[in-house]
Amino acid sequence: MALGQYLIDFDAWRGSVRSALLIVQQALSDAGVAGRERVRARLLEAFDAVDTQRLRVAFLAEFSRGKTELINALFFADHGERILPSRTGRTTMCPTELEWFDGATPEVLLLPIAAARDVTLRDARMQPELWTRRPFDPQDTQSVLAATQGVCEVEQVSVDEAESLGFRIDPSGENGLEPQPDGTVLVPAWRHAIIRYPHPLLAAGLVIVDTPGLNAIGAEIDLTLSLLPECQAIVFVLGVDTGVTRSDLAVWRRFIQSGGDRSAATLVVLNKIDALEDGLRSEAEIEAEIDARVADVAHHLGVSVSHIFPLSAQRALVGRIRRDDALVTRSRITEFEAALSEALVDRRLEISEIHLKAALEGLLAATGIEAKLTQLHGQLEELNGLRHKNRARMLYLLKKVQSEKEELDALAERSKAAKALFAREAKALLELIGRRRIRAEVERVVAALQQATFSAQMRSEIERFFDRISEWLEGGNRKLGELKTMVDKLYHRFETEYGLKCDPPSEPPQYETFIASIQDVREAALEQVAGWGFLFSHGKKRVIEQFASLVGREIEARWERHYRQFLAWVRVVMVPMDEALAEQAEALEKRMQSLARIRDSVDTLEPQIAALEAEYQAWQNHCARIAAAIDGVRSAAGL
Ligand SMILES: Nc1nc2c(ncn2[C@@H]2O[C@H](COP(=O)(O)OP(=O)(O)OP(=O)(O)O)[C@@H](O)[C@H]2O)c(=O)[nH]1
Numbered sequence: 001m002a003l004g005q006y007l008i009d010f011d012a013w014r015g016s017v018r019s020a021l022l023i024v025q026q027a028l029s030d031a032g033v034a035g036r037e038r039v040r041a042r043l044l045e046a047f048d049a050v051d052t053q054r055l056r057v058a059f060l061a062e063f064s065r066g067k068t069e070l071i072n073a074l075f076f077a078d079h080g081e082r083i084l085p086s087r088t089g090r091t092t093m094c095p096t097e098l099e100w101f102d103g104a105t106p107e108v109l110l111l112p113i114a115a116a117r118d119v120t121l122r123d124a125r126m127q128p129e130l131w132t133r134r135p136f137d138p139q140d141t142q143s144v145l146a147a148t149q150g151v152c153e154v155e156q157v158s159v160d161e162a163e164s165l166g167f168r169i170d171p172s173g174e175n176g177l178e179p180q181p182d183g184t185v186l187v188p189a190w191r192h193a194i195i196r197y198p199h200p201l202l203a204a205g206l207v208i209v210d211t212p213g214l215n216a217i218g219a220e221i222d223l224t225l226s227l228l229p230e231c232q233a234i235v236f237v238l239g240v241d242t243g244v245t246r247s248d249l250a251v252w253r254r255f256i257q258s259g260g261d262r263s264a265a266t267l268v269v270l271n272k273i274d275a276l277e278d279g280l281r282s283e284a285e286i287e288a289e290i291d292a293r294v295a296d297v298a299h300h301l302g303v304s305v306s307h308i309f310p311l312s313a314q315r316a317l318v319g320r321i322r323r324d325d326a327l328v329t330r331s332r333i334t335e336f337e338a339a340l341s342e343a344l345v346d347r348r349l350e351i352s353e354i355h356l357k358a359a360l361e362g363l364l365a366a367t368g369i370e371a372k373l374t375q376l377h378g379q380l381e382e383l384n385g386l387r388h389k390n391r392a393r394m395l396y397l398l399k400k401v402q403s404e405k406e407e408l409d410a411l412a413e414r415s416k417a418a419k420a421l422f423a424r425e426a427k428a429l430l431e432l433i434g435r436r437r438i439r440a441e442v443e444r445v446v447a448a449l450q451q452a453t454f455s456a457q458m459r460s461e462i463e464r465f466f467d468r469i470s471e472w473l474e475g476g477n478r479k480l481g482e483l484k485t486m487v488d489k490l491y492h493r494f495e496t497e498y499g500l501k502c503d504p505p506s507e508p509p510q511y512e513t514f515i516a517s518i519q520d521v522r523e524a525a526l527e528q529v530a531g532w533g534f535l536f537s538h539g540k541k542r543v544i545e546q547f548a549s550l551v552g553r554e555i556e557a558r559w560e561r562h563y564r565q566f567l568a569w570v571r572v573v574m575v576p577m578d579e580a581l582a583e584q585a586e587a588l589e590k591r592m593q594s595l596a597r598i599r600d601s602v603d604t605l606e607p608q609i610a611a612l613e614a615e616y617q618a619w620q621n622h623c624a625r626i627a628a629a630i631d632g633v634r635s636a637a638g639l
């Protein structure tokens, strides 16, 4: 299977980079520098770049286009049955993730629609007690089928109840759920499902996200905010029998086109090409028809024909179940599979490589060995110069070192003052950007929304809320810029005025990307508000609260991640200066000790030089070994 081969290749890549990193780690710890804060951080980043990455692919489309059938054909044909429910009409009712990892239990986890409305999906994942579990035996197809049926379950509720659960109701069925003749509505029973199924591709880190068609999605916000941003590839499915309908376009625009800075690869499947066979047309005629449909889709979606894959998921599934290679070939699934694999793995490799490259850069400098070598070199020169010098000269040199030490002490005092200044400014910034502010703003917008009577009013309140958040973030960004300028100036002054040689301070986290990601939340929030025109007043209060807490928590969670990076930056930014000072102090101390010893016995000069030379040589060996090990990682990774 093509995808399997790609994943095996990726795994091999990961394995060889990992072993190369282990060699670096060994070299660093043999040199006794593995514990240094910056070395540890860089090494962790490097391991992270190859380790924890999963490959996620989402299948997105209007209902009944064959998403689930395609997933069955791609991954589950070995079972000889449809493992995921796929049939006419709306079938998959909630976003469904398929995953597997070492030590997992084969089971379906279902998050009840009502129980968890005001928790973000991210938070819900951390709370196992919120989920209903349906274990199954992977060897027993019937037991698997019984458990996976959960993703189709619906509940019959009143219109009010449906609205208070956050669903849009639209009698025409176009912009929301359509009430049944008896006035009730069918809503999905679950907000989200996770299927843990032992499959070699899933075990290799692949995660598949199946989604329900439009309007069944009460969890649109989960898709936009949580699920899609984490995918490396999105597969959009159309039916050749239905073409590009208005609702297909709505899904395309809402979830794919508006993805903005999202970098996922997008593949378009034109499914059900078997439907073009009527027993009368020739192969060539059908071929021409397919080409015409593909061109039409390309035109409607504004994508290149090379990204569109006409195929028949059903035929592929049947062909694979019956081991009928001719049928599988005719289904044209193989071409799509190769493209999907390539897109996924390329994207993953690219991201891993970027992270790995960044982590390796400056790793050697962070060990401080190069600086140490320079110092030792200076010391050696000094001692070599002392050969044949008399005791008086020695005393003179000792005084010189003494006064250098005094200068360094004064410098250490200055650096303390500089650090205190930095700490004060950093604290002020931390207070300014602390997340209490987000909470307060959320409370404020909830109060305002409750006062509002028209949905236009609500919309403008929400826009104002986001404007305030943006303004606040811009303010924080400005302050952060000032702080960075201050740090740069400090380093510059210590270098030019006091001659302290240290590594440049690290760059602060990118604020701009965070600000841009808040735009996504804003879009999702306003999209949600668009459906509020239909709200009855008694449902309104609860919906507003749920909505605001979801949006508020989403921003908070995103902010939290960013804030942590920021704290980490504050913690390490002054470290190079401390390290440089400590190293200079240590070197001076050593020089003083050796000079003192020489003064006391001029005879020991030679053994001292020999000892220093040995030390120099040892560090040089460490340095060469680490550099070679880092090069080893680069070549293993193909960087
Ligand atoms: N003829 C034909 N029918 C197909 C093909 N793929 C899927 N179908 C049928 O289309 C219907 C819908 O397929 P599903 O896989 O349930 O569609 P879906 O996109 O997952 O739909 P929802 O889960 O409702 O969002 C089923 O009856 C499938 O058997 C195909 O290639 N050819």
Ligand SMILES: [Mg+2]
Residues within 6 Å of the ligand: 067, 068, 069, 085, 086, 091, 092, 210, 211, 212
């Ligand atoms: Mg489905």
